[in-house]
Amino acid sequence: MKTEFALSKARDYTSYDREHKFGLSEHYYGENIDHKLEESIQKVLNNLNVFMESDRNEKVQHYFKNTKSVYVESPREKDFEGMKLNLSSLPTLKQVNVMAAPDFGVVFSDNKYLILDRKTGQEKMDTDGVSEQLKIYALKLILKSNINIENADIEVYEIYLPSLHQVGGKIEKADIDGIIKKLEEDVEFQKQFLVDSDIIKNQPLTPSHFPRTKSEKKCAICTFRYVCEKLKAFE
Numbered sequence: 310m311k312t313e314f315a316l317s318k319a320r321d322y323t324s325y326d327r328e329h330k331f332g333l334s335e336h337y338y339g340e341n342i343d344h345k346l347e348e349s350i351q352k353v354l355n356n357l358n359v360f361m362e363s364d365r366n367e368k369v370q371h372y373f374k375n376t377k378s379v380y381v382e383s384p385r386e387k388d389f390e391g392m393k394l395n396l397s398s399l400p401t402l403k404q405v406n407v408m409a410a411p412d413f414g415v416v417f418s419d420n421k422y423l424i425l426d427r428k429t430g431q432e433k434m435d436t437d438g439v440s441e442q443l444k445i446y447a448l449k450l451i452l453k454s455n456i457n458i459e460n461a462d463i464e465v466y467e468i469y470l471p472s473l474h475q476v477g478g479k480i481e482k483a484d485i486d487g488i489i490k491k492l493e494e495d496v497e498f499q500k501q502f503l504v505d506s507d508i509i510k511n512q513p514l515t516p517s518h519f520p521r522t523k524s525e526k527k528c529a530i531c532t533f534r535y536v537c538e539k540l541k542a543f544e
Contacts, residue, residue, distance in 0.1 A: 310350050318343075356429060359471040372415045372423075380414035394449045401493050411446045422450060424465040432469045433476050439465055440476070444488040447480040458482050 317332035335342045392408040413425040443465040466477035504510045
């Protein structure tokens with residue numbers, strides 16, 4: 310964490326570097342967060358220690374040894390193609406790009422699955438229902454593996470650290486039908502912003518449609534100011 314923090318802090322955000330795209334947003338916007346580094350490190354170590362000493366860690370180790378297969382997301386190497394949901398079988402959504410990747414997944418058998426998503430933020434103390442995020446993960450599994458939800462046992466949980474409080478449950482057909490309907494409703498809502506309801510008319514415009522301002526005041530608050538000079542090369 311200290312190495313990545315130092316690299317992020319030293320990065321030149323006034324230019325675009327294809328080999329080093331990422332960094333902390335706080336550094337990008339010029340915020341001084343040096344005093345938060347040690348606090349963040351201690352939080353990570355505390356969460357890790359709690360997890361390692363818990364029975365949930367024992368369960369995870371058991372999964373690796375005794376289940377059909379285990380999936381673990383690699384946050385340092387994002388597979389954006391792998392994150393996409395294959396929506397080709399859903400006519401109303403096949404043109405939509407939806408991306409999702411859970412932290413951890415277990416295949417016990419051809420009809421029994423477990424999906425876990427670890428959380429380190431504020432806990433949801435309610436225990437009723439399954440979050441839309443978890444439903445999306447379940448939908449991705451169903452579409453990818455061509456699973457009949459009525460014959461499958463899919464459990465999904467959000468696991469909060471360091472308390473290990475969990476929220477979730479078994480996925481039912483109503484959950485999948487509901488999240489598909491929610492996606493369809495969201496798409497219909499976005500369509501109202503299309504110019505003349507014509508997708509072609511909503512293709513990205515060329516840079517000439519966005520002349521640079523000569524106002525230093527406007528430039529100072531523009532979130533693209535750091536890459537502005539570099540973007541000129543693409544015009």
